[in-house]
Amino acid sequence: MKDGLLIESSSVTIDYVPPHSEVQAGLYFSQEPTRQMLKLFANGYHRP
Numbered sequence: 001m002k003d004g005l006l007i008e009s010s011s012v013t014i015d016y017v018p019p020h021s022e023v024q025a026g027l028y029f030s031q032e033p034t035r036q037m038l039k040l041f042a043n044g045y046h047r048p
Contacts, residue, residue, distance in 0.1 A: 002036050011043075 010027040017023045 007031065007036060008033075 008029055008031060010029055012025040012027060014023050014025055
């Protein structure tokens with residue numbers, strides 16, 4: 001975000017992570033996100 005305006009967005013979906021496991025995912029942007037405010041959040045969670 002810049003001056004409160006959304007510049008670009010990216011999303012990833014991780015369907016399932018087994019107990020005691022790790023999953024890596026990536027977000028891709030056409031512009032360098034470290035020069036702006038970056039907000040990340042989980043859209044949802046379901047207990048297995």
